[in-house]
Amino acid sequence: MTAPTEATPQRAAILLPWEHGSRRDRLREAEARLAEAIGLAASIGLVIAHRDILQIRSQRPATLFGEGQVARIGAAIAEAEVGVAVVDSALSPVQQRNLERAWNCKVIDRTGLILDIFGERARTAEGVLQVELAHLAYQRSRLVRSWTHLERQRGGFGFLGGPGETQIEADRRLITDRIARLKRDLDDVRRTRALHRAARNRVPYPVVALVGYTNAGKSTLFNALTGAAVQAEDQLFATLDPTMRLIVLPSGRQAILSDTVGFVSDLPTELVAAFRATLEEVAAADIILHVRDAAHPDSAAQRADVIAVLDNMAASGMLDAGWQNRSFEVLNKIDLLPPDHRDLPETDAIAVSALSGENLPALRAAIDARLARSMHLMTYALPSSNGAILAWLYRHGEVTAREDDGDRITVSVRLRPEDRARFENDFAPAILAPAS
Incomplete structure (x- = not known):
């Protein structure tokens, strides 16, 4: 298959397996989940040529989908000239290989897609290390060259480089050795971050960390509160590497505002572990602001996904168990709501528009009051x-x-x-x- 370039973008099929009656079915509508998967794929330049929601009664160990569904999808993929099929679920190595043979195209699952997005967006040396570690942890059980479908003419490193660049050989021993080295490098990063935090404590400013679902408007809010010019786009995972700026509060008190990576539903466990060094900035924060997209139809489910990630961090010891006592919610994008729908039910939340500036003074005052309380x-x-x-x-x-x-x-x-x-x-x- 010819490697895609900017002139020949890759055509993709987005497939959502949906188990009727599952817990996720009660939490999130299938259409919203499919729309998110489409947004993830489009964010790295894939052209969506086919999309489908497939009801499944039980997962088939060999192919995930039923025999008839596999045949029907294969016909649609061939007709749409699809080069990569994205299955918005977790695929076993066997399922991935069997579907590739049945559909005659590259197949990746949700984890693989998110890892590729992170690999494209990482900018700092730390971010590159974190993404590579997550990728290797994911690939170790597969031992296949599963990234060739997304080769592009761009710079990069190792498995995410353009055509002709060296790809990490799918050999368990080499991968294991590389993982060990990356973990040592990230331990150095963690120690450096600890030194930076110690330096901040010597000229102590409280730290306020922004967390939330990807594309909730964290970077736009960060810019509005600090006057910075951090990249803020209507794009999933626009921010990966943490950014910090000084903010002056109404009392004159100064604090450090930290913009962090966005979360997503079913965040791959490989990424949670690999991004420990970055997530430690959240753990060290005096206040955690949970930024939500109030105008998103799936805002409640997104909230649950973020809380689940933070609870998992607490369960693994990355975050203190009482993290919710030092957090509160910011309902962003109220400018997108009709005026008669702006009376939001969460009594403790602050409703704002980072884009228009509406209620930002109230948010500053709330941060100030929360810091004063401690x-x-x-x-x-x-x-x-x-x-x-x-x-x-x-x-x-x-x-x-x-x-x-x-x-x-x-x-x-x-x-x-x-x-x-x-x-x-x-x-x-x-x-x-x-x-x-």
């Missing part, structure tokens, strides 16, 4: 001759009251618990009155 209001008496102590409090806390009385200054200040402990430890000899 801070200690302390009163210290300090010598007026030691300006460095006072400057430290202004720099690291929020001074709410100050009284100058000769050689003594009494200051009331809000401090994060770790800053309070550090202040009282470092400046204890100079404090004239105990904390109250």
Whole structure:
């Protein structure tokens, strides 16, 4: 098969196996799931030539679909001149191989599609390592050259390079060795991130992490709150590598806002594990903002998918079990809702439009209030001759009251618990009155 180029885009069939009466059937309509799969495929330039929802009563071990369905799909694929069939489900290596033989085209499942998207979008060295590790973990059981269908004339590395570039040989020993090396490299990345977090703690700003379903508008909200110019497109997985910027809140308090990778339903377990270094930024955040697309017809199911990923992170020890106590929801894109549908039921959520700026001041105030809730209001008496102590409090806390009385200054200040402990430890000899 001729490798596709920009002049000859790959024609694809999107196939959704649907088990009537399954839990997912109650959670998500089949049409919405198919539309998401189409969006995923289109986001990497595949031309959708055929789409279908196939009801299945039970999964066939050899082909997933029934014999008649396989024959019917094969005819449709041949008629539409499809080069790659995307099955929006998990395929075993046997099922993948048998379907490729039956349909005479490349077949990939949902995990393979998402991995290819991530591989195309990763920009930093860390992102490249994470995607390669996830790909190898996925491929280890398959031992097939299953990425040739998506070769394009573009730069890249290893398995995601263009035609003529070296592809990782499907050999278990070589793959295992490479995985071990990638894990060591990512351990180095994790240690570097820990050092960066330690550096931030020395000039401590609280961290606010944006999480949410892919294409919920996190990057647009990030730009609106920080004035940054992070890539923000109407595209699934437009952001993969985390970005951080300083944000000034209404009280004058400063915080670091972190834009992170978007989640998706049935996020491959290989990606959750491989992106541990990136997800640790969420784990270290003082506040987690769960950004939702309020105008999406499947918003409730998307919410459940994100919470499931975060709960899985908590179960694996990547996130503290009480993460929901430091999170709240932001219902984005209310500009796309009719005016009479903007009274949203979630009482604790903040409804905003990152695009128009509607209610962004209320969101800033809510972040400010949530940070203040976790801070200690302390009163210290300090010598007026030691300006460095006072400057430290202004720099690291929020001074709410100050009284100058000769050689003594009494200051009331809000401090994060770790800053309070550090202040009282470092400046204890100079404090004239105990904390109250």
